[in-house]
Amino acid sequence: MNIVVCVKYVPDATADRQFEDDNTVDRVGVDxxxxxxxxxxxxxxxxxxxxxxxxxxxxxxxxxxxxxTDAVRKALQMGADKGVLVTDDAIAGSDYAATSLVLxxxxxxIGTPDIVMCGMASTDASGSVVPAMLAxxxxxxQVTFASVIETQGDQVRIKRDDDTATVVVGATMPLVMSVxxxxxxxxxxxxxxxxxxxxxxxxxxxxxxxxxDAELVGLTAAWTEVDETSARPPRTAGEIxxxxxxxxxxxxxxxxxxxxxx
Amino acid sequence: MSEVLVVVDAVDGAIRxxxxxxxALAKKLGDPSAVYFGANxxxxxxxxxxxxxxxxxxxxDAEIKGYLVAPKAEALQQLVEQxxxxxxxxxxxxEGKEIAGRLAIKIDSGVITDAVDxxxxxxxxxxxxxxxxxxxxxxxxxxxxxxxxxxxxxPEETAGAGTVEEFAATISDAAKTAKIVASQPRKATGRPELxxxxxxxxxxxxxxxxxxxxxxxxxxxGAAVGASRAAVDSGWKPHSFQVGQTGKTVSPxxxxxxxxxxxxxxxxxxxxxKTIVAVNKDEEAPIFELVDFxxxxxxxxxxxxxxxxxxxxxx
Ligand SMILES: Cc1cc2nc3c(=O)[nH]c(=O)nc-3n(C[C@H](O)[C@H](O)[C@H](O)COP(=O)(O)OP(=O)(O)OC[C@H]3O[C@@H](n4cnc5c(N)ncnc54)[C@H](O)[C@@H]3O)c2cc1C
Ligand SMILES: Nc1ncnc2c1ncn2[C@@H]1O[C@H](COP(=O)(O)O)[C@@H](O)[C@H]1O
Numbered sequence: 001m002n003i004v005v006c007v008k009y010v011p012d013a014t015a016d017r018q019f020e021d022d023n024t025v026d027r028v029g030v031d032x033x034x035x036x037x038x039x040x041x042x043x044x045x046x047x048x049x050x051x052x053x054x055x056x057x058x059x060x061x062x063x064x065x066x067x068x069t070d071a072v073r074k075a076l077q078m079g080a081d082k083g084v085l086v087t088d089d090a091i092a093g094s095d096y097a098a099t100s101l102v103l104x105x106x107x108x109x110i111g112t113p114d115i116v117m118c119g120m121a122s123t124d125a126s127g128s129v130v131p132a133m134l135a136x137x138x139x140x141x142q143v144t145f146a147s148v149i150e151t152q153g154d155q156v157r158i159k160r161d162d163d164t165a166t167v168v169v170g171a172t173m174p175l176v177m178s179v180x181x182x183x184x185x186x187x188x189x190x191x192x193x194x195x196x197x198x199x200x201x202x203x204x205x206x207x208x209x210x211x212x213d214a215e216l217v218g219l220t221a222a223w224t225e226v227d228e229t230s231a232r233p234p235r236t237a238g239e240i241x242x243x244x245x246x247x248x249x250x251x252x253x254x255x256x257x258x259x260x261x262x
Numbered sequence: 263m264s265e266v267l268v269v270v271d272a273v274d275g276a277i278r279x280x281x282x283x284x285x286a287l288a289k290k291l292g293d294p295s296a297v298y299f300g301a302n303x304x305x306x307x308x309x310x311x312x313x314x315x316x317x318x319x320x321x322x323d324a325e326i327k328g329y330l331v332a333p334k335a336e337a338l339q340q341l342v343e344q345x346x347x348x349x350x351x352x353x354x355x356x357e358g359k360e361i362a363g364r365l366a367i368k369i370d371s372g373v374i375t376d377a378v379d380x381x382x383x384x385x386x387x388x389x390x391x392x393x394x395x396x397x398x399x400x401x402x403x404x405x406x407x408x409x410x411x412x413x414x415x416x417p418e419e420t421a422g423a424g425t426v427e428e429f430a431a432t433i434s435d436a437a438k439t440a441k442i443v444a445s446q447p448r449k450a451t452g453r454p455e456l457x458x459x460x461x462x463x464x465x466x467x468x469x470x471x472x473x474x475x476x477x478x479x480x481x482x483x484g485a486a487v488g489a490s491r492a493a494v495d496s497g498w499k500p501h502s503f504q505v506g507q508t509g510k511t512v513s514p515x516x517x518x519x520x521x522x523x524x525x526x527x528x529x530x531x532x533x534x535x536k537t538i539v540a541v542n543k544d545e546e547a548p549i550f551e552l553v554d555f556x557x558x559x560x561x562x563x564x565x566x567x568x569x570x571x572x573x574x575x576x577x
Contacts, residue, residue, distance in 0.1 A: 013507075014526050017391045037508070096373060097366060120508065124391075127375045128356070129363030132331060136367040141439035142331060145356045147501070157443065161501050163355045164273045168444040169330050175440075181491075181508045182501055223372030223403035227385070230396050235538075235552055242545070243559025249567030252539065253575070255555040259537055261461065261483065261516050262572050 001056040001173075002113035005045040006103055006134075007038040007075050009068030010124040017124070023226040024093045024219060025124055027065060034071035038119035039078070039186035044149060044179045045117045046079045046187070051151070057081045059110055063091060063102050069202075076197035077189030083202040084110065090207055093219025096125070100133035102217060105210040107138060114154070118178040120145055131178040141171035147182035265317065265347040266292040269338065269361065270299070273447070275306050279458050280353040282417030284410055285314045287380045292348045294422060297341060299323040299334060302428060311424025313417055318426045319345075325433040330440040331357060335364035337431035342369055342405055344429075349384055349401075354409040362407045371404025378414045378513075378534075392507070392526055393533035412457040413513055448502055454486045456503065461516045462535070464488035464505055466528075468521015468542065468561060471498045475565035476520050482572040488512065488532075490522045506531035520561040524549025541565065 011017045011030040018026040034042075042060065049056040059082040060075035062068050072083035086106050094102070107116055116138070118131040128145075135142035146158035154173040159166060161182070189197070207214050215221060241251045256262050266288040271278045281296075288294035295317040296310040302320045310318050319341060326333040338361065342350065350365065352358040354376050366373040377386035384406045388397045400406065456462065463485045465476035473487070480487045489499040491506060505512055507527040517535035522528060524540070524547055532538070533552065540549045545558045557564055 013392065017394070019395065023397075096363070100363075100367070123507070126390075126507070127363075127373075128359045129366070129373060129375060132360035132363035133367050135332075136335070136364040139436060142360070143440055144330075144360060160356070162357060163271075164278075164448055166446045166448070167330075167442050169440050170443045171440045223366070223370075223401060224374055224399055225402050226397055226399040228398040232389075232394050232396055232533075235554075238538075238550075238554040238556060240545070240550055240553070240556040240558065243557050243564055246563075246567055248541075248557035248559040248564045249571060252541075252555065252557050252564065252568050253571035255539070256483075256516075256568075256572065257575060259516070261537075262575050 001052045003045045003048060003058045003115045003117055004061050004107055004110055004113045005041050005058060005117040007060050007062050007071050008035045008122045009062055009064040009071035010035045010122055013123045019229040023229050032067055032070065034074040035119060035123045037121055037123055037181060040179050040181050040183050041117045041119045042075045042078050042080060043186035044183050048151065059084060061106055063099060073197060076200045077193045078187055079193060082200060084205060086205045088207045090214035090218045093222065094217045095222040095224050096127055096129050096133060097223045098217040098221060100130050100137055102212055103134055104137035105212050109210055112174055114173040116176045120178050120180045131176055135176040141175040143169050143171050143175055144178040146177060146179045264292050265295040265345050267347045267350045268294050268296050269352045270296050271353045275300065275303055277306060277309050280412040282313045283415040284351045286415045286418040287410060288351055289314055290380060290382055291384060295319060297321060299326055307424060307426050312419060312421050314420055314422045315424055316422040318424060319429045320426060321429045321431055328442055329438045330442060331360045332364060332437040333433045334361050335368060336433055336437045338365050339368040340431050341429055347405060349406040349408060352409045354411045359409050362409045366407050369404055371407055372401035373407040374399060374401060375409045377408050377410045380408060389534055392530035411511060453480065456486045456488055456510050457512055459486035460514055461485035462488045462512050462514045463518045464522060465493055465520050466490035466522030467492040469493065471496060473498060475562050478569045479565045482569045490528050519549050520565060522549055523547050524552060
């Protein structure tokens with residue numbers, strides 16, 4: 001079986017994330033890493049590999065700047081077999097449409113896999129649209145937002161918590177899958193994994209390698225534009241009281257009443 | 263004026279509130295045309311009309327409802343080709359976002375996700391980076407597709423013409439590949455819907471698994487109950503209660519966080535609440551950086567006393 005897992009390199013969510021003057025996400029000033037939500041995708045890909053046996057190959061695929069090698073390397077350290085990073089100056093500032101286009105072409109070049117695995121959302125854009133766009137572009141079924149995955153041969157069933165119902169979705173491979181953080185903790189790279197990753201194959205592709213026209217991607221070709229970004233004003237420091245024998249409850253009730261909540 | 267397609271979110275013919283909010287927003291961009299997947303039912307069309315739909319496309323869902331996302335996107339593509347709308351508005355749910363994503367590729371159009379407001383000209387406001395930034399942007403190519411978060415506008419009860427038109431979509435076999443094998447409707451909690459509630463009272467790991475105090479206060483205030491991921495991961499509450507990056511985003515008038523430390527992923531789902539209150543026994547807990555009012559104390563002692571007080575004052 002072949003699994004391609006799409007991993008994004010994002011600014012650390014716990015750091016002070018910013019925008020550049022051109023309103024693109026600052027990917028230089030803040031340390032980047034493998035999007036936490038994509039760790040769950042790597043984990044599920046590895047678990048499927050462990051279940052299916054050793055002839056399964058997991059390829060970690062990332063579109064991003066050169067520094068995004070870090071994200072691919074982390075996936076290799078966790079246990080992925082191969083890495084592919086697509087880097088090209090022309091890609092900078094791409095929106096969902098262009099990202100999904102480049103991902104789709106890269107997936108095709110890798111050789112259409114049995115499963116294209118994604119995270120439920122990137123932690124920077126949090127659009128949750130790239131997996132559906134990929135499925136559309138590749139003409140594959142989508143089984144997305146999976147919280148539980150079951151496979152039997154080429155049959156896949158997932159559990160998905162929609163707003164109003166929990167549904168079970170079934171499809172036949174090849175397909176696009178995305179997984180939520182309900183699928184279970186992702187493994188940490190072991191020392192052995194870290195050492196082994198150094199010897200794993202890692203390819204760097206450009207748009208030319210994929211035959212993608214540079215005019216179709218990047219900030220100027222984007223189908224959306226950001227006109228304005230502004231930091232949310234910091235919340236003004238509130239009042240904090242320490243509860244002593246019921247005083248906290250009385251003060252809180254007073255506060256709620258003063259704000260007309262009671 | 264030209265049409266704005268509003269994709270109706272309904273369960274068994276019951277229209278959910280975010281759809282009514284979309285109809286109100288759609289009026290800023292053109293004439294709202296609701297797109298309903300299901301049988302032609304006057305209970306549904308009357309309500310859409312009452313909230314401003316000028317036109318209502320009823321799309322028979324016999325070949326749609328058994329499959330995930332793709333058939334709806336296909337039907338919408340055909341409708342967009344017929345109606346040439348100025349925009350397509352969808353609710354920001356898992357399904358809504360994915361319909362938007364597929365449709366965007368089909369009709370070569372830009373998509374904006376998780377808008378919290380839309381102004382004239384289609385300028386959409388988003389709240390990003392865990393609510394730390396506000397961003398305004400627009401679609402520059404094709405027919406703008408915008409997914410809108412619940413609670414982003416108030417429904418307006420001003421009737422539209424409500425002309426009903428049945429639309430026959432052709433669904434390809436290729437769109438019918440992800441089958442819905444089973445569906446278990448969510449149990450009603452008897453409390454307001456988390457994303458729609460004016461007040462949300464949440465509990466975290468600090469509840470120790472005992473949500474009685476949290477639920478008691480929620481009921482006294484007529485609030486919805488939320489939970490941190492730690493509480494959900496511990497199995498104390500189902501995932502549908504989770505507030506945060508990988509749960510629901512809420513933006514109520516009042517958010518009360520109890521036994522919740524205030525991790526960035528939790529903040530991402532509640533930071534834009536109008537008023538924030540926290541009860542936590544650790545005065546160093548990061549949640550206190552956000553609060554309008556905080557109590558350093560044991561939630562199992564503080565909350566029941568507040569609940570009594572609220573009940574007394576409400577008489
Ligand atoms: C990819 C990813 C996605 C995530 N998504 C989410 C998400 O959507 N939502 C979310 O909430 N989290 C999310 N998290 C987890 C998040 O990082 C935190 O781990 C989580 O929010 C912590 O929950 P908590 O505050 O309940 O628990 P803790 O951080 O353990 O805090 C418990 C708090 O309770 C207090 N306390 C203990 N006993 C009492 C008492 N008797 N009375 C009063 N206070 C008490 C403690 O002082 C402490 O501050 C995510 C994490 C990752 C990596
Ligand atoms: N630049 C990228 N490189 C690799 N995978 C990506 C990239 N952008 C998005 N993805 C994948 O698509 C998922 C959803 O992303 P998004 O739609 O941006 O929220 C992520 O969890 C990744 O699996």
